[in-house]
Amino acid sequence: MFTRKRAPYFLAVLTFALAVVFVTPGQAEAQAVKLAAAIVAKVEVVGIDKADRKITLLGPRGNVVEIEVGEQAHNFDQIKVGDILKVTYHEAVVLYIGTPGSQPQTDAAIVIARAPKGDTPGAAVAGAIDVAASVKGIDRKAREVTLQLPNGNVATHKVDPSVKAFDTLKVGDVIHARVTRSFAIAMEKN
Numbered sequence: 001m002f003t004r005k006r007a008p009y010f011l012a013v014l015t016f017a018l019a020v021v022f023v024t025p026g027q028a029e030a031q032a033v034k035l036a037a038a039i040v041a042k043v044e045v046v047g048i049d050k051a052d053r054k055i056t057l058l059g060p061r062g063n064v065v066e067i068e069v070g071e072q073a074h075n076f077d078q079i080k081v082g083d084i085l086k087v088t089y090h091e092a093v094v095l096y097i098g099t100p101g102s103q104p105q106t107d108a109a110i111v112i113a114r115a116p117k118g119d120t121p122g123a124a125v126a127g128a129i130d131v132a133a134s135v136k137g138i139d140r141k142a143r144e145v146t147l148q149l150p151n152g153n154v155a156t157h158k159v160d161p162s163v164k165a166f167d168t169l170k171v172g173d174v175i176h177a178r179v180t181r182s183f184a185i186a187m188e189k190n
Helices: 004-020 025-031 164-168
Strands: 033-049 054-058 064-068 084-098 106-114 122-139 144-148 154-158 174-188
Touching: 033 064, 122 154
Parallel strands: none
Antiparallel strands: 033 054, 033 084, 054 064, 084 174, 106 122, 122 144, 122 174, 144 154
8 A cells, every 4th residue: 555654765766767768658568667676695594582583694795684573474483593595585667657647546466475384484475566656847957857646745856868758758747657576585405
């Protein structure tokens, strides 16, 4: 669900779109801008607090992170100090300019999966958020665009000179973004 807390994040995503490139409504389906990144890391369990359900992980760069493990992780008791966990994080953003006058909207979905009780510990979470912002103002000389989200939040942002579609952007256009994130963690058997 879209909340005021998330509004700055979505404005940042849409601003990022302005700094990269746009496509026009006729190109939207075939030529939407797609940006993606993935991180895969192996981390070592260096501490476990079973009472508070917390594990301490040592990352590949020597960073140490403590995370709380919810009751939903029914295989928590199988995790031991020295275990190696594979962590995968993926994020993708798809952007396009919608039809002028179309209503901005938001939508979200999340999927969670976990290993069956008694199996090797592991879980995955994937979510997608669709958001659209209306173009409320354009300052061509300063290369700035003012965007309004469905909840009413408004922000003005600079647009990178490499974005050629800025020249064709009009007040009333709608910029659409779909942000998809997934996170998976699984214990690797030694």
